[in-house]
Amino acid sequence: MGHGVMRISEQQIINRLVPTVLRIRQTDFYRVIQRTVMLTFPFVLIGSFCQIIQLTLLTKTGFLASIFHLSTWVPYYKYLHYPFDSLANLTLDSVAIIAAFGAAKYYAKIYHRDDQLAGLSGAIALLLIAYEYSDQREETFNPVLLGTNGFTSAILIGIVIGVLFRLFGKSTDASRETHTTQILDRTFASLLPMALSFMLAVGVGLALNWFMLVDYSEQTAVQLQKIAMSSHNIGLTFGLAALTLLMEILGLAGPLEQRLLVNAPSMTTNLNYALSHHSAYHVPFPYTVNTLYKAFGTFGGTGMLLALIIAIIMSSHNHNYHIVARWSLVPALFNSSGPMMTGLPVLYNPIYAIPFIVAPLVNMAIGGLAIWLQWLPPMVYPVPLGTPGPLIAFIGTNGNLVALFIGVLDLTISVLIYLPFMRLAEATLHAAHEETLRLEMTGDEN
Amino acid sequence: MKINLWQRRRRNSLWVLVLVAIFLVALIFPAYQWTQANVKSMAGRHDSKLSPVILIPGSSATQNRFDRLVTQLNKADKQRHSLIKLTVKTDGTIKSTGTLRPRDNEPFIVVGFQNNKDGYDNIQKQAKWFSLAFKQLARRYQFNNFKAIGHSNGGLIYTYFFEHYFTRDDITVKKLMTIGSPYNFSEANLSHKTQMLADFIDYRDRIPKQLSVYSVAGTENYDSDGLVPARSVEAGKYVYQGQVKHYTEVTVTGDNAQHSDLPQNEQIVSLIQEYILDSKKKTPTKSLMGAN
Numbered sequence: 078m079g080h081g082v083m084r085i086s087e088q089q090i091i092n093r094l095v096p097t098v099l100r101i102r103q104t105d106f107y108r109v110i111q112r113t114v115m116l117t118f119p120f121v122l123i124g125s126f127c128q129i130i131q132l133t134l135l136t137k138t139g140f141l142a143s144i145f146h147l148s149t150w151v152p153y154y155k156y157l158h159y160p161f162d163s164l165a166n167l168t169l170d171s172v173a174i175i176a177a178f179g180a181a182k183y184y185a186k187i188y189h190r191d192d193q194l195a196g197l198s199g200a201i202a203l204l205l206i207a208y209e210y211s212d213q214r215e216e217t218f219n220p221v222l223l224g225t226n227g228f229t230s231a232i233l234i235g236i237v238i239g240v241l242f243r244l245f246g247k248s249t250d251a252s253r254e255t256h257t258t259q260i261l262d263r264t265f266a267s268l269l270p271m272a273l274s275f276m277l278a279v280g281v282g283l284a285l286n287w288f289m290l291v292d293y294s295e296q297t298a299v300q301l302q303k304i305a306m307s308s309h310n311i312g313l314t315f316g317l318a319a320l321t322l323l324m325e326i327l328g329l330a331g332p333l334e335q336r337l338l339v340n341a342p343s344m345t346t347n348l349n350y351a352l353s354h355h356s357a358y359h360v361p362f363p364y365t366v367n368t369l370y371k372a373f374g375t376f377g378g379t380g381m382l383l384a385l386i387i388a389i390i391m392s393s394h395n396h397n398y399h400i401v402a403r404w405s406l407v408p409a410l411f412n413s414s415g416p417m418m419t420g421l422p423v424l425y426n427p428i429y430a431i432p433f434i435v436a437p438l439v440n441m442a443i444g445g446l447a448i449w450l451q452w453l454p455p456m457v458y459p460v461p462l463g464t465p466g467p468l469i470a471f472i473g474t475n476g477n478l479v480a481l482f483i484g485v486l487d488l489t490i491s492v493l494i495y496l497p498f499m500r501l502a503e504a505t506l507h508a509a510h511e512e513t514l515r516l517e518m519t520g521d522e523n
Numbered sequence: 524m525k526i527n528l529w530q531r532r533r534r535n536s537l538w539v540l541v542l543v544a545i546f547l548v549a550l551i552f553p554a555y556q557w558t559q560a561n562v563k564s565m566a567g568r569h570d571s572k573l574s575p576v577i578l579i580p581g582s583s584a585t586q587n588r589f590d591r592l593v594t595q596l597n598k599a600d601k602q603r604h605s606l607i608k609l610t611v612k613t614d615g616t617i618k619s620t621g622t623l624r625p626r627d628n629e630p631f632i633v634v635g636f637q638n639n640k641d642g643y644d645n646i647q648k649q650a651k652w653f654s655l656a657f658k659q660l661a662r663r664y665q666f667n668n669f670k671a672i673g674h675s676n677g678g679l680i681y682t683y684f685f686e687h688y689f690t691r692d693d694i695t696v697k698k699l700m701t702i703g704s705p706y707n708f709s710e711a712n713l714s715h716k717t718q719m720l721a722d723f724i725d726y727r728d729r730i731p732k733q734l735s736v737y738s739v740a741g742t743e744n745y746d747s748d749g750l751v752p753a754r755s756v757e758a759g760k761y762v763y764q765g766q767v768k769h770y771t772e773v774t775v776t777g778d779n780a781q782h783s784d785l786p787q788n789e790q791i792v793s794l795i796q797e798y799i800l801d802s803k804k805k806t807p808t809k810s811l812m813g814a815n
Contacts, residue, residue: 144557352569390536476555
């Protein structure tokens, strides 16, 4: 009975929210962003598969490599990771360039400008801004602006280039057949915005180099990470986790980014204490980033996205959702969240922002409570790279069964947290679909 | 019709989910075994009382270089430390002689090289070879800390090793003593830095911070031990001072202060005994040995 009431009210809330979300979805800005994110999806998917192969199988300290002792019996093991290194790095590190291309292209397309040239100009503009000027004759680019960390700035750069094309370019009729002369016409029509784009980009790039703004922001990030790693205050741990989750869904690199969660001083202290006392209970720092966030808050990568995948597989009606969830399941099992972030997309999605932040925090609270009640010791022992989320606490407590149980419990709770938001997102998609159908029926073009 | 399609789609997805879940469950037991074994080996190393002194001889010297030093130290320390000698061949294979005596927690381990020639290129190679020997020692003896002594180029090999190869966080190096090590080769003028010294300074931030370093110089006259300029030994401060916990410079004179005699110089023997070896009071096992 009570269950039925809850269903109805949830449905009502969804019905009330759908028009609002739909309005956000239909702004040009959001459309450009969403298409751009989805353009990066195939690259992120391939990159993520290569990355988990490289990390879990072909790195000596990786999860599958460790538990099956691959380095001791697989022939030529030392050399096998090379092709995956380049594939994983280049696909994932190109994501920002692709995003700049996509944002400029889709923006220009809305205003019937030459989208091809706009996109390419966007990509080059990003590289110009990221270019590091030095007296040495080697070309280096600022890593903060490229790669997955530079996603948001790349989209903004792409949109600015798109705006330049809108303001200074001429409208083209793309549907007409293109002869050489017409191509030339179009090229010259785009020459002014292209030149302006590059000049602006060089100016911004030089200014960044001159004021060392990027360097400065990089150092602030490093400082923040240092604080994050050395903190063992429970409030700060939760605060930093929330900040990280918020920044990640906005496409920025948060202070607790996955690859940085190694070798914190509190971890070493805890480990030495546990080894000296032959027990992990009563370690000096029981509530740290490692024992709470990493152990209970990162199943399927940042934001407990493994839970969203399970929620989709169990109850989604949307065809695309099922496809993305299926392809993302294996990377997410080894904590790679990229495919879900860009495929669904979760990135910049206001609907998923709430569970994305809340689910990990709830899980951390459950883990912290269990540690406080001494149901299980804090996780202090090393966990191999790419360990599946529900097993992290189990391995890190030297095989404590309560930790395994809490891992499964956390996953279940996260699925329940994600479910209503997934239904809202699905209802919005459905409404958007109906809307386009209705517009097509009435012959109204936007 | 539409419902059917949805059910089929959901069934396919559920199959994938079930397969992945089975895979995950199958991983639980191997993961359990791995973490148990890993924690056991970490605890073993953590509980280990072994703290060897690892010595590297200088150029043109073999693994037998420190025999007299060890004899003198054993006499002064009134106990028999084990002496283990390793030679690393040019192809990276390792030959070893000597064994660890039972209840000896402070063995001397000498690592020599088949190619023991001078020069920066060779020091880089020897550091690489030393890292292979070190890996084998760490696996065989399961120690969690060690003390380092390098005579002449041996000190330079150690410096290069700490800057480029020593990345283990389960093993700490407590002390390093370099004896007559020419950080600036034969260059006496400190404003002329050799490539090696410049490289050492560039990578100095990789040297372990909790290390105590003693740089011992010998002198026959006021500015050299007959081979290495005192100024070149002194250049070690640009590498270590401010980076490590303590950096101490000691100059010895008198008998056996010539470069090649330094390892058997009586003052250096007592310096090693005082600064490098663990003091007897702190290790209870040794008082047990006295009772036997």
